[in-house]
Amino acid sequence: MKPRKILLTEKDIPEKWYNIIADMPNKPLPPLHPVTKEPIGPDALEPLFPMELIKQEVTTDKWVDIPDEVRHIYSLWRPTPLYRAYGLEKALDTPAKIYYKYEGVSPSGSHKPNTSVPQAYYNKKEGIKRITTETGAGQWGSALAFACNHFNIECEVFMVKLSYLQKPYRKIMMNTWGAKVFPSPSEITQAGKKVLAEDPNTTGSLGIAISEAVERAATRDDTKYALGSVLNHVKLHQTIIGQEAVAQMEIAGDMPDIVIAPFGGGSNFAGLAFPFLRLNFDEGRNIRCIASEPSSCPKLTRGVFRYDFGDTIGMTPLLPMYTLGHNFVPAPIHAGGLRYHGAGVIVSQLLKDKLIEAVAHDNIEVFKAGVTFAKAEGIIPAPEATHGIATAIAEAEKCKHEGVSRTILFNLCGHGNFDMKAYDDYFSGNIVKHELSEVDIHQSLAKLDTPEIL
C-alpha cells in the first residue's frame, strides 16, 4: 500500500504566491465608490491597509514573491500534509481515490494563518503599531492574534458579543497570543456606542463588528485593518495550499479530476483550487473545481451576480459579486465561517464564466459527512470543513453508482476541537435543515438598490 501521507519538506514551501487574475479570460470588474458609484482606484484603500497589500490587491502579475521571513513563520506548520483517505474510501466502498489537504495543523487550527502572517508582516514593515479586525466564532481573530504576536504588533479583535459570551475558548486562545478581545458592540468606538445607545442588550453582529474595527483603523495613523477572506490579496496568500497540493499529487503519481473546498468568502476555496485552475489554463487540463456552500447561505447556487456592499451597513466599496443581498441574515448554523452574504470578486467572475462549479448541502447532510469522516480517518473536522467532505462523499458515491474511478481532492480546512458543541447538537437532534424558500431569497434580493451588471 502506498503511504497515507504525502509530505514535503520546508525547502518545498513555495517561494511565490499565484495570482489567478493574470490568467483569467475576463478580469474582475472594478470596485465602485459606495456613494458616487464611480469606479475607485487603490488609493481609496490607503486608510485601511498598508501599501504593499494594496499593491497585491490590484496587481496583474502572475507571481508574487513570498518574503523569506514569512516562509520562516510558515515553516512552523507548513508544508501541510496531503492524505490519501484510505479509511474513507473503505467506508464508502467506492472505486474513487480520495485525497485531502489538511490545514488544521496550523497553531490556530485552520488555513487562516496563511494570510494573517503576511498581512502582519507587511504592516510591521510599514511601521504599523496596531491591527484591528472583527471575528465571529473566532477562527480569523485567533489566526491574526497568532501572527501579530510574532511581529510584536498590537492586535485588537472585535468579537460578536453572542460568540464572545457563548464561545469563550477562542477568546482565551487570542488572549494567550497577547491580543485584546472586545465584545462587539463595545464602548470604545463611536459605532459601538451608537448601537448600544439604541439597544443596550444587543448581542451584536459581524456587520457591527466590522464597523468598529474599521473605525479604529480609519481614525488612527498607527493602526490598520485586516480582513480574513473575500479580498484578492487574501486569496493570493492562500494559494500556497494548492501549490503544495499540486506538488504532492505529483509525488503521489496522481492528479485530481475534481477539486473541492468549502465556501464562505472564498479564500479557502481559492487557496486549494486556483493552482489547479492554473493547470487548466497553462496545460489545457480539465480539472473540475467545486465550491461547497451551505444551503442556508447559497450565494453561489441561488444568489445573483451584481454589485453589492461587502458589509451589512453599506460602508465598503461596491464589489461585483454573487450575493444574497447585504441585508441577508444567514441562519445561525455552526459553520460560522460560511455565514456571509457574498462571494469574493475573483471567484464570482470565475463562476460567471463557468470556469468553476458550486453545490450546496444542508446542515444535517454535512454533519453526517463529518461524523463519517471522523470515524473513518480519525480527525474530527470543523463544521466549515464538513461541507467539502459532503461534496467529496457525493462525488465518490457517484463514482460507485457509475462504476468509474475518479480522483477527488478536497480541502480539510480545519479541525473541530473548538466545535464539539456543534457535534453534541447533531447527536442530540438539535441540528435543523434551514432550507431557504424562493420567497426568502426573492425578498432579500428585492431590497437591493445597488448597481446591476448587464
Place this chain on the structure above:
Amino acid sequence: MKPRKILLTEKDIPEKWYNIIADMPNKPLPPLHPVTKEPIGPDALEPLFPMELIKQEVTTDKWVDIPDEVRHIYSLWRPTPLYRAYGLEKALDTPAKIYYKYEGVSPSGSHKPNTSVPQAYYNKKEGIKRITTETGAGQWGSALAFACNHFNIECEVFMVKLSYLQKPYRKIMMNTWGAKVFPSPSEITQAGKKVLAEDPNTTGSLGIAISEAVERAATRDDTKYALGSVLNHVKLHQTIIGQEAVAQMEIAGDMPDIVIAPFGGGSNFAGLAFPFLRLNFDEGRNIRCIASEPSSCPKLTRGVFRYDFGDTIGMTPLLPMYTLGHNFVPAPIHAGGLRYHGAGVIVSQLLKDKLIEAVAHDNIEVFKAGVTFAKAEGIIPAPEATHGIATAIAEAEKCKHEGVSRTILFNLCGHGNFDMKAYDDYFSGNIVKHELSEVDIHQSLAKLDTPEIL
C-alpha cells in the same frame, strides 16, 4: 538556518517496541497479591487483559514486534514531527539548543493513542467485543474511543462525574468516535450503586471510576479492561516516541544532553526517555533523563519507594513504586493527567537506581512556561505538557547562566485546545501554587500499611 521540523516518512515508523526491562541492571520486583501479599504471576491478570498484553507485561525480551495493522493506523499521524525550537531559544536568549517531539498531532491530541491502538488490536484478535476504562479529564478515554472505533469494538468509558459535567467537550469527542460515556459513579455497576447509595450527590473520583470499569470487565466474558499508563505494556508501546526521536536527532546531526518529559503514571516519560536510556546502556552515553512532575503531586521527588496499590480502594495488586500513598488526594490542578499518587514500576526502579532524575514545578511556574512557549512557538500546550516545558526552560536558563550550550529535548505530549479554561484561570489570577508541607506528606504516608521494601 537548518529546518525547523525534522520529519520521517511512514516507512520509518519503528517495527519494534523497545523493552527497557531487558537492559535494567536491577529488574522490577514482582507484584504482590492485594490480600495474601504473596508474589503473583501473569495469570492473575487474565480476567482483565488479553493474553498477548499480559505476555508483553512480563516479557524480558528486548524488542517486541509491532503488528503491521497497528503500524498502518499509527500512520494516520505518525511519525510525529520533531521541532527545533528556534522561537523559544530566541525568547530565552539561551546558548542551549532546544528540540521538542510533538505528540499533539494525533487525532485525540496527545500521545495516548500510541498505546490505545495496540491495546484495541490485541483485544480484537482475541475476540473481545467490549473494552471498558476510566477517564478523568478525558485524554485517555478519547484515545481509547478512537482506537476501538477503528477495530469495531464497543468502548465504555467511566468518566469522573465532575469532569463529565464540567468538561463536556472530551465526552462529545468520545461520542463522535462511537464510545458510550457514563458519569461515574453510575447505576450500571454494583460499585457505582454502592457509592451512590451512600452519597447520591458525589462528584466521583478516579478511584471509583476504576472500580466501575474493572467490575464491568471482570464480570463479563466478552469484555476486557484497558489502562492508559503505569503498566509495563503501556510504557512499552509508548517507546515508539523516543525511537523516532533518536532517528530524528541523528538526522539533525545532534544528540540530546538532556531528555525531559512530564510525569503522571510514567508512560509519557517512558515513551520519550527509554530509547535514549538504551543509548546509555548500549553505547555508554551519558544522557540525563529528567521526569517533570507537579509540586502538588510529587511522588518522585518527595514520595517513598515501597509496595502500594494502584487504585484508591486497594483492589489492584501491590506494586513496588514511588508513592505518596494510595489515599493521597492531589490538589485539583488542571494537569489532570499528572494527578496520580504513584509511579509505574519500571520508572520507580530506574529512579531508585539513580539512572533517571526527577524535578517538580509549581502550578504558576508551569503556566508561565506554557504561555512563553505558546508565544514563541505558536502551539498552545496541554497543562500536562507545560511541566516538561518548565523543566526545559529551567535547564536552558542554567545554560545561559553558566555560559555553556547543551542540547535539550522534551516531549510536547499534547495540545491545549481542550484546556483553554485553564489558561483563562491563569490569566485571571485563579491559579494557585498548591505547595505541600512536610506534614501533609507525612500524614498521607503514615496511613500506609502496605509492605515496605528493605
